[in-house]
Amino acid sequence: MLRATNLTKQYPVRGGDGVVHALNDVSLELGDGETLGVVGESGCGKSTLAKLLVRLEDPTSGRVELDGVDLTGLRGRALRAQRRRIQMLFQDPYSSLNPRQRVGSTLREVLAVHRLGGDARGRERRVAELLELVGLGAQLADRYPHELSGGQRQRVGIARALAVEPSVLLLDEPVSALDVSVRAEIMNLLVNLRDELGLSYVFISHDVAMVRHISDRVAVMYLGRVVELGDWKPVLDSPEHPYTSALCAAVPVPNPELAQPIQATVIGEVPDPANPPAGCPFHPRCPRAEDVCRQTDPPLLELRPRHTVACHVAARTAVTQ
Amino acid sequence: MTDLLELEGLRVSAGSREIVHGVDLSIPAGQTIAIVGESGSGKSLSMLAVMGLLSPPLRVTGGTVRLAGRELTGLPERGMRAIRGSEVAMVYQDPMTSLNPLMRVGDQVVEAMTAHGVAKAEATRRMLELLARVGIPDPKRTARAYPHEFSGGMRQRVMIACALAMRPRLLIADEPTTALDVTIQQQILALVNELRRELGMTTIWVTHDLGVVARLVDRVAVMYAGHVVEDAPVRQVFAAPQHPYTARLLAALPDPTDDTRPPLAQIPGRPPAPGEIAGCPFRPRCAQAEPRTVSGADTASRVACWVPPAEWRS
Numbered sequence: 033m034l035r036a037t038n039l040t041k042q043y044p045v046r047g048g049d050g051v052v053h054a055l056n057d058v059s060l061e062l063g064d065g066e067t068l069g070v071v072g073e074s075g076c077g078k079s080t081l082a083k084l085l086v087r088l089e090d091p092t093s094g095r096v097e098l099d100g101v102d103l104t105g106l107r108g109r110a111l112r113a114q115r116r117r118i119q120m121l122f123q124d125p126y127s128s129l130n131p132r133q134r135v136g137s138t139l140r141e142v143l144a145v146h147r148l149g150g151d152a153r154g155r156e157r158r159v160a161e162l163l164e165l166v167g168l169g170a171q172l173a174d175r176y177p178h179e180l181s182g183g184q185r186q187r188v189g190i191a192r193a194l195a196v197e198p199s200v201l202l203l204d205e206p207v208s209a210l211d212v213s214v215r216a217e218i219m220n221l222l223v224n225l226r227d228e229l230g231l232s233y234v235f236i237s238h239d240v241a242m243v244r245h246i247s248d249r250v251a252v253m254y255l256g257r258v259v260e261l262g263d264w265k266p267v268l269d270s271p272e273h274p275y276t277s278a279l280c281a282a283v284p285v286p287n288p289e290l291a292q293p294i295q296a297t298v299i300g301e302v303p304d305p306a307n308p309p310a311g312c313p314f315h316p317r318c319p320r321a322e323d324v325c326r327q328t329d330p331p332l333l334e335l336r337p338r339h340t341v342a343c344h345v346a347a348r349t350a351v352t353q
Numbered sequence: 354m355t356d357l358l359e360l361e362g363l364r365v366s367a368g369s370r371e372i373v374h375g376v377d378l379s380i381p382a383g384q385t386i387a388i389v390g391e392s393g394s395g396k397s398l399s400m401l402a403v404m405g406l407l408s409p410p411l412r413v414t415g416g417t418v419r420l421a422g423r424e425l426t427g428l429p430e431r432g433m434r435a436i437r438g439s440e441v442a443m444v445y446q447d448p449m450t451s452l453n454p455l456m457r458v459g460d461q462v463v464e465a466m467t468a469h470g471v472a473k474a475e476a477t478r479r480m481l482e483l484l485a486r487v488g489i490p491d492p493k494r495t496a497r498a499y500p501h502e503f504s505g506g507m508r509q510r511v512m513i514a515c516a517l518a519m520r521p522r523l524l525i526a527d528e529p530t531t532a533l534d535v536t537i538q539q540q541i542l543a544l545v546n547e548l549r550r551e552l553g554m555t556t557i558w559v560t561h562d563l564g565v566v567a568r569l570v571d572r573v574a575v576m577y578a579g580h581v582v583e584d585a586p587v588r589q590v591f592a593a594p595q596h597p598y599t600a601r602l603l604a605a606l607p608d609p610t611d612d613t614r615p616p617l618a619q620i621p622g623r624p625p626a627p628g629e630i631a632g633c634p635f636r637p638r639c640a641q642a643e644p645r646t647v648s649g650a651d652t653a654s655r656v657a658c659w660v661p662p663a664e665w666r667s
Contacts, residue, residue, distance in 0.1 A: 073534035074505075181623060182392075211391040211561060216605040216617035223616065238534060241564075245607040245614055265612065282539040286564035286606050288587045294568055296540040301504055 033232060034062040034085070034118070034200050039094035041080050045306050052306045054080040055091070056256040062200065067226065067233040069247030069264065071240055071279070075302050077256040078236045082202050085234065086120050087111065098200070116146060119193035121186075123205035128189065129177040135163075135188050136173025142195045162191040167221060183214035190221070194229075202234045207242060219245060240283045244268050252276045255305060255313040258332060262339035272341040272350075275314045312344065320345045355422075357382040357555045358403065358441075358523055362416035365398045365407065370627050373398055374579040375416060380555060382421075382522070387558040387566035387587075389602075390576035393624055396559050399576075400525050404443055405433035420523065439469045442516035444545075446528040448508035452500040458511045459484070459496025465518040476518075483514040488544060506537035513545060520552055527559040542569065564606055567591060575599045578624050578634035584655045595656040597665060598635045633659070641665040 041055040055077045062068050070078050083089045085096055087103050096103045103114055122128045130138060139159045149155035160170040166187040177185055186206065193201055203222070207215040223246060226233055237243050243250060243264075250267040252260040252275065260273040271277045278298035300317045303309055309316050315325040324344045332342040335350040356379040365373035373395040380386055390396040401407050403418050405425065418425040420440060425433070445451045453461060459480055466476035484492035487510040500508055509529060516524060526545060530538035546569060549556045558566050566573065567587065574584040575596065583596040594600040604618035622638040636642045641660045 073536060212563075212602060213391060213605050213620040217619050219607075220616045220619060240535065241607045241609055244609065245617070278536060282535040283609065284538075284542075284562070284564040284567065285609060286567050286591065286603065288567045288591050290568060294539070294543050294546055296536075296543045298536045299540075301506055301537065302534075 033064050033099055034234075035095075035097045036060045036081075036085060037095045037097070039081070039084055039096070040092045041077075041084060041089070042092045050306055053256050053308060054305060055084065057094075058253075058256075058258050060251060060258070060261075062232050062234060065226070065230050065232055066248045067235055067246055069243035069250040070234060070236045070253060071238065071243045071250060072253035073238055073279075073302060075255065075305055076253040077305075078253050079204060080256075081253070082120065082204050082234070082236055086118050086202055087115065088120075116196045117198050118200045118202060119196060119198040120202040120204065121189050121193050121206050124209050129185065129192075131177050133176075134173065135175050135177070135180075138188070139163075139173070139192060139195055142192055146196050148196065158195075162195055165194065165225070166191045167217075181214070182210050183217055186210065186214075186218050187221070190225070194225070198231070200232045200234070202236070204236045205238070206235075208237065208239060215242075222246065240268065240280055252279065255302060255308060257313065257342065258340075259314065259342045260340070261332070262336075266336070266339050272335060272339070272346040273314075273343045274318050274320050274345070278317075312342075355382060356380060356419075357421055358557075359419040360399065360403070360416065361419070363399060363402060363418060364413065364415035365395065365402050365411060366414040368410040371414065372411075372579050372627050373402070376576075376579075376581050378574055378581060378584065380523075380557065382555055383553060384572065385549065385556045385558070385570045386572040386574060387560060387563075387570040388574050388576060389560055389563055389566065391561055391602075391624065393578070394576040395579040396576045397527055400443065400527060400557065400559055403525065404437060404441065405430070406437075406443075435469070438465055438516075438521065439519040440521055441523040441525065442519070442521040443525040443527060444509070444512050444516050444529045446531050448505070448512040449500065451512060452508060452515075454500055457497050457499060458503070459492075462496075462511065462514045462518055465515040469519050471519075479518065480514070483518060484511075486548075487511070487514045487517075488540070489514075504537075505533050506541065509533065509541055510544070513541075513548070517548060517552065521554065523555045523557070524549065525557045525559065528561070530565065531560075531562075538565075563591075563603060575602070578630075579627065580634055580657060582635065582657045593662065593666075595662050596635075596658045597639050597641050597660075600666070633657070 037059050039055055039058045042051040042053055044051055058081060072078050084091050091104060098114055098117060101114060106114060136159050139162055140155050143149040143155045143158060149158040159173055163170050163172055168184060168187050207218050210218060225231060235243060235246055247264045250264045251258045254275050260267055260271060260276045268280055271280060281297040298317050311327045312325040312330050315321040322345060330342045330344045332340045333347050334340045335346060358380040360376050360378040363373060363376040364371055376399050388396045402413050413426055462480040462483055463476045467473055481492045484496060489495050489507060489510055530541050533541060558570060560566055570587050573587050573590040574581050577598050583599045590599060594603060601618060601620045607617060620638055625634055
């Protein structure tokens, strides 16, 4: 349904003539009712990916298609009509809600802009419906964002995204700013809405535990590329790429009985995307790096059915097995 | 073992509104404990009270803070300044706001020592050692950098160097990894843990995430709405939580070994506003609440709950 093909995004370096490769040849597909988890750390390109998918920005090259319609070529009214179908939810709804607008008015405005909900009375009804859908009482329509808790604000953010009846939601770190107990509520709400309304999600997060909880498939990103992609269980529980292994092993396990000490699973930090290393972008931090990794960027190969990995060492091991 | 830090009936208020309602906590020398709680639970305020860093309208309105037997509450700012950094140090969530943006990082570590009377030359020598010890590459060169030239992880390493410069007896780490990526978080947790052991430091981890501290601490104190509701050895807290709130908080985390991925356990409702509820502050959200919980939480026990766990655990 949503398909990104060879998406690349480069930004010029301020005050220089170089470019930052924010996104490098990324191809992804999202099926009907499916949740694709995108996991990676700062600078891996996951937020750039989100911006390109909703066409807040144009890719340097590559295509984004929704049900066969190429979004990258659309302008004006045709773009607006398609854009309605993909909505985005941000980490901090506080910064994306107008502080001087009551919740109800925010939602009514979205309906009015997109000519939805019929007349004023119809919109009023729809606002109440939307609030109820996300587990808020209709009386919350009269509140301002600052009068709401973090969890309630995130629910308003979800209601606003759902107001235009999208088929795809792009969730960019939707629970990262929330307390543990509120996080659980919002995760449950997202799962329920997906199943009830038949929505598809792109769930972008640095939180491996949450990605594992909600995703059907998972894409692991590093320095602007997808380095591993497949069904959630093989990717996160028996990863092939050394970066995925390191990332999963770094997730704190809520179990004091585990014997092994807290240990750094990967050394160093993510390289500067304006000056990426030669060969595999992960090789300077990789415990399994070999000569070939320092010279050649590994292609993304299907090592097992529905499981692709960009790693020379993993590819060779898979062949010899 | 003697207690290095003792909080007795610590109360913190913002103006006339009490936010921390009589916290008791004793931490033996050499122990590592976690103070766990969600936003507004009073965990950070209690620790800022220990550091003497509450700024108006926040102030200590009752109880005592003793460090190695010495009373800190009521100590004038000058006395507090001598203790801060040398006896007890704190690492915060966001190093960008606690490092001086206009000062080279090396100078900031040096200042952490000269402020306590260490000679400049000696402080400079130790600064280079410290930066190397916390994992900053090429300390001679990087000491001349400014904080904005560093990544979040590197800034946090500088903060740790500042905090440990005077080898304090007590380190308070307030969500030091919340703003960091997981692989960097892991590096910082491992680093602080190593240094703690090397220096024999008593350590308090303040966090909202039980998972992060599971393998780092001896003991966990859980705070809710300005009260310590449970205080127990870490294994017991995870295996058999005694307070319903602790149990709910643990259940809200996704189980990384469960392939069926059931819905996460929720805690209905919200924490009360300060002063909103008499008696047990968790009562409105508690499935086990009994009428008597209205009459006041049992603060003498290390579990502040009227209902025995055997009665509510399924």
